[in-house]
Amino acid sequence: MSDQVLLDIQNLSVGYLTRRGMAQAVQNVNLQIKKNEIVGIVGESGCGKSTLANAVMRLLPDGAYITEGSIKLEDTDIVTLSGETLRKFRWQEIAMVFQGAMNVLNPVKTVGSQFQHLLMAHNNAMTKAQALERAKELLRLVRIDENRLNSYAHELSGGMRQRIVIAMAIALNPKLVILDEPTTALDVIVQRSILAQIVKLKEEFGFSIMFISHDFNLVAEISNRVAVMYAGRMIELGSSTGKWGEHVHHPYTKGLIRAVPQLRATDTDEVIGIPGSLPSLLSLPEGCKFHPRCSFAKDICKLQSPPIQVIDEIQMECHLSPEELRDLNHARG
Numbered sequence: 239m240s241d242q243v244l245l246d247i248q249n250l251s252v253g254y255l256t257r258r259g260m261a262q263a264v265q266n267v268n269l270q271i272k273k274n275e276i277v278g279i280v281g282e283s284g285c286g287k288s289t290l291a292n293a294v295m296r297l298l299p300d301g302a303y304i305t306e307g308s309i310k311l312e313d314t315d316i317v318t319l320s321g322e323t324l325r326k327f328r329w330q331e332i333a334m335v336f337q338g339a340m341n342v343l344n345p346v347k348t349v350g351s352q353f354q355h356l357l358m359a360h361n362n363a364m365t366k367a368q369a370l371e372r373a374k375e376l377l378r379l380v381r382i383d384e385n386r387l388n389s390y391a392h393e394l395s396g397g398m399r400q401r402i403v404i405a406m407a408i409a410l411n412p413k414l415v416i417l418d419e420p421t422t423a424l425d426v427i428v429q430r431s432i433l434a435q436i437v438k439l440k441e442e443f444g445f446s447i448m449f450i451s452h453d454f455n456l457v458a459e460i461s462n463r464v465a466v467m468y469a470g471r472m473i474e475l476g477s478s479t480g481k482w483g484e485h486v487h488h489p490y491t492k493g494l495i496r497a498v499p500q501l502r503a504t505d506t507d508e509v510i511g512i513p514g515s516l517p518s519l520l521s522l523p524e525g526c527k528f529h530p531r532c533s534f535a536k537d538i539c540k541l542q543s544p545p546i547q548v549i550d551e552i553q554m555e556c557h558l559s560p561e562e563l564r565d566l567n568h569a570r571g
């Protein structure tokens with residue numbers, strides 16, 4: 239991994255205009271992704287992960303607005319791109335595997351013709367034969383037999399479809415690949431084998447990855463750093479060594495880690511959830527957005543937005559002192 243920043247998100251806010259007002263799905267998010275780095279993004283359903291990814295890809299739906307901040311890929315200001323420049327930028331510079339991506343393959347076209355369409359749309363000089371050759375090469379990269387170019391989506395297993403969508407995402411050699419829950423519909427063994435392959439491709443081609451998932455184990459295992467979102471805010475950003483349980487974390491992250499059964503759990507490890515649910519974006523609580531659900535909330539948490547503090551290289555938005563955070567992290571249960 240290099241130290242050079244590839245993607246630089248500064249103070250980004252994204253809102254959806256609703257009949258009841260602007261719902262801020264992403265709030266003042268700062269995030270940098272370095273060259274060849276994998277950054278994982280986790281958080282409960284509705285916390286803003288896909289909105290963030292769609293903003294980076296400039297694929298927000300109607301009614302969604304970037305209300306503040308900037309997104310840069312190297313020297314390109316993504317927020318100001320439009321028309322043909324934006325069309326070229328997407329897929330060539332940043333590619334995305336969408337949530338539920340297995341269903342994005344066109345059911346009435348062969349895999350081969352979909353590759354041809356994608357490749358030729360971004361390269362006027364490419365002939366059909368050249369596109370087919372490149373498609374074969376891409377299928378080999380994701381370990382799928384080239385005969386599958388003649389197949390239709392319904393003739394393929396879920397794992398194969400997902401591999402094909404990933405091959406399409408890397409077809410134009412993008413600098414950043416965004417994976418939004420890329421493997422949730424697949425069984426665990428297929429998931430792991432696909433992710434291992436993505437990591438290998440990343441090493442080979444040198445792209446960076448924004449990896450969105452609910453699965454903490456998976457994220458912690460494959461990411462260089464993990465960001466945790468809550469109600470649109472990036473409440474924790476830290477390093478991941480695969481030993482999440484041993485770091486000091488934000489109380490919300492700690493709850494999320496406990497909420498999923500750990501892979502190497504012992505009989506005594508508890509699996510408990512976080513009480514309550516995400517607040518409505520239209521009536522967010524004052525102070526720390528997490529305070530109504532936090533067992534450690536103090537008076538100040540109800541009144542003031544928390545400062546950012548850095549503990550052991552992990553950055554978190556929390557009012558608790560480093561000592562209090564260490565205590566709660568070392569306490570069991």
Ligand SMILES: Nc1ncnc2c1ncn2[C@@H]1O[C@H](COP(=O)(O)OP(=O)(O)OP(=O)(O)O)[C@@H](O)[C@H]1O
Binds near residue numbers: 254261283285288
């Ligand atoms: N088109 C839309 N119009 C209005 N609100 C939306 C729209 N899309 C998403 N939202 C709201 O924005 C918030 C963030 O949604 P988003 O899809 O980004 O979350 P997520 O973290 O990706 O969730 P999940 O894990 O379920 O995919 C949610 O409150 C959601 O209801």
Ligand SMILES: [Mg+2]
Binds near residue numbers: 287288289337418
């Ligand atoms: Mg999502």
